[in-house]
Amino acid sequence: MPTTRNAQAGQPNSGQVTAAEASGGIYADMCSQRTDETLPGTAKPGRLILALEYVTNWGHDILDGTALGEELSKKIEKFLDENGAQLQFIRRPGREGQQRAANPTRQLYISWAEGYGDDPTPILESLQVSGPEALLELDLSAPGAAGGQRIDGPLLLVCTHGKRDKCCAVFGRPVAEELTAEYGQLVWESSHTKGHRFAPSMILLPSNYSYGQLGTAGARSMLEHAKQGELWLEGCRGRGLWDPIGQAAELAVAEKMAGEGYPVKLASMRVSKSENTEATNPDADSATEVRVVTIAPEAGTDANPEAAVEVGSESSPEKEITVRLHSRPGGTSVPSCGKKPKQTVTWVAEF
Numbered sequence: 261m262p263t264t265r266n267a268q269a270g271q272p273n274s275g276q277v278t279a280a281e282a283s284g285g286i287y288a289d290m291c292s293q294r295t296d297e298t299l300p301g302t303a304k305p306g307r308l309i310l311a312l313e314y315v316t317n318w319g320h321d322i323l324d325g326t327a328l329g330e331e332l333s334k335k336i337e338k339f340l341d342e343n344g345a346q347l348q349f350i351r352r353p354g355r356e357g358q359q360r361a362a363n364p365t366r367q368l369y370i371s372w373a374e375g376y377g378d379d380p381t382p383i384l385e386s387l388q389v390s391g392p393e394a395l396l397e398l399d400l401s402a403p404g405a406a407g408g409q410r411i412d413g414p415l416l417l418v419c420t421h422g423k424r425d426k427c428c429a430v431f432g433r434p435v436a437e438e439l440t441a442e443y444g445q446l447v448w449e450s451s452h453t454k455g456h457r458f459a460p461s462m463i464l465l466p467s468n469y470s471y472g473q474l475g476t477a478g479a480r481s482m483l484e485h486a487k488q489g490e491l492w493l494e495g496c497r498g499r500g501l502w503d504p505i506g507q508a509a510e511l512a513v514a515e516k517m518a519g520e521g522y523p524v525k526l527a528s529m530r531v532s533k534s535e536n537t538e539a540t541n542p543d544a545d546s547a548t549e550v551r552v553v554t555i556a557p558e559a560g561t562d563a564n565p566e567a568a569v570e571v572g573s574e575s576s577p578e579k580e581i582t583v584r585l586h587s588r589p590g591g592t593s594v595p596s597c598g599k600k601p602k603q604t605v606t607w608v609a610e611f
Contacts, residue, residue: 297457297593298606301508303470303498304454304463306346307374308400311417311448311465312392313366314349315357320423322349322451328392336395343400348417348463349451353437357449366391368408369415373468373527374501376403382466382527384413414486415465416443416479417450425456432460438476443483455497457593463500467527470497491524499527505607506531509550509583512609516581517554528555534582547584547610554579584610 319326323333327349340347350367351357365388372383385408389395399405418436422429432449439447455461458472462479464486471482474495482492491514498507510531514524534549556579590606 297591297604299458299472299495299497300511301498301504301607302455302458302472303468303500303502303507305503306468306500307372308343308345309348309369309371309373309463309465309468310340310345310395310398311348311350311369311371311415311450312389312395313351313360313368313448314392315351315361318349318421318423318451322347332393336392339396339398345400347395348453350417350448353420353433353440353447353449365389368394369465370398370400370403370406370408371415371466371468372403373466373499380527380530382413382468384411384415384466385409386411413464413466414446414483416447416483417453417463417465418447418479419451419453419456419459419461419463420449421452421456424452425459427459428452428456428461430459432462435460435474435476435479439479439483442480446483458497468500469526470500471495472497486526489526491526491528493518493524502531505533505548505585506550508607509552509585509609512583512585512607512611513552513554513581516611525555529553547586550583550585552581552583554581581611586610 314322314327317327322328323337325333327333328336336347339345350369352360368387368389370385370387372385375381375383383403385403385406387406387408403410416439418432418439419428420432420436422433436447436449450463453461453463453470455470455472460472460474460479462471462474463469464471464482469491471479472495474482478494482495485492493511493514496511496514498504498511502510510529513529517524530553532551532553534551556577586608587605588608590604592601593604
């Protein structure tokens, strides 16, 4: 049912619109219906993510002064820069989100996407704070320093930031509401997650994978796999720890492993680019070499027992794969509703 925040919210079914609907009416100029850009390499970057419950007006940008005022916004922006962190506003979908405005405290999640120290396992913490001013007092020197309680993921943030782009309200909000009915506190509405042209757009914490173009059914499958520690590849845009080339490389390796029947675990890969790039031939574009180190498939898996034993032995717990990424003209992208389309670049993987 439409809410008072956006009269169009809830109209599309599970975030999907038919071709006939997209060709006219309120959907005609929506960027997510006119974009055919490839998804890999488009994830929102971030290593330390703060997700703060803020139930009222978010403005076009959450720190543009509309929500918090200019003075507090500038202080928080400085705090985030100093700590290498990024901020998302979150709220409960529907009526619940509006009712929580009377609560004396606000929910805060802290996501350490790259883990901490020598342990690369992503960490998710939960705590209650008095409001946005409390962010300035957080100790982000290490997990636990701010007093948060470590919790098990996953946590899904679904972009519903209609002031930023109407696609996110129209297509994101129905998905957030439907998923919340099934998963409760695992799902929150979120401010801009980058990529409203892929609405419904989402971020999966604490591992920080971005997703796009997933309706309720696809997002449900992604969450179910995430609860088992598995990476769902449909709609995956990449992991925010890496730059666009690294994101594309990780997903190419993950697709290769999945195609060979191996399970792909969340946050199981490390990505690094070679310092040397070279042209495959004088008339071709340059290729960037990317090294992807992944946890090797377990020995004796049903998918490919012989190969699994070879790379999954005790002497070889990890497997390094070199990928050559070639840039190619991609599809067209409409950056935001009402904007003109532009040509994009896609990355083609060669093993």
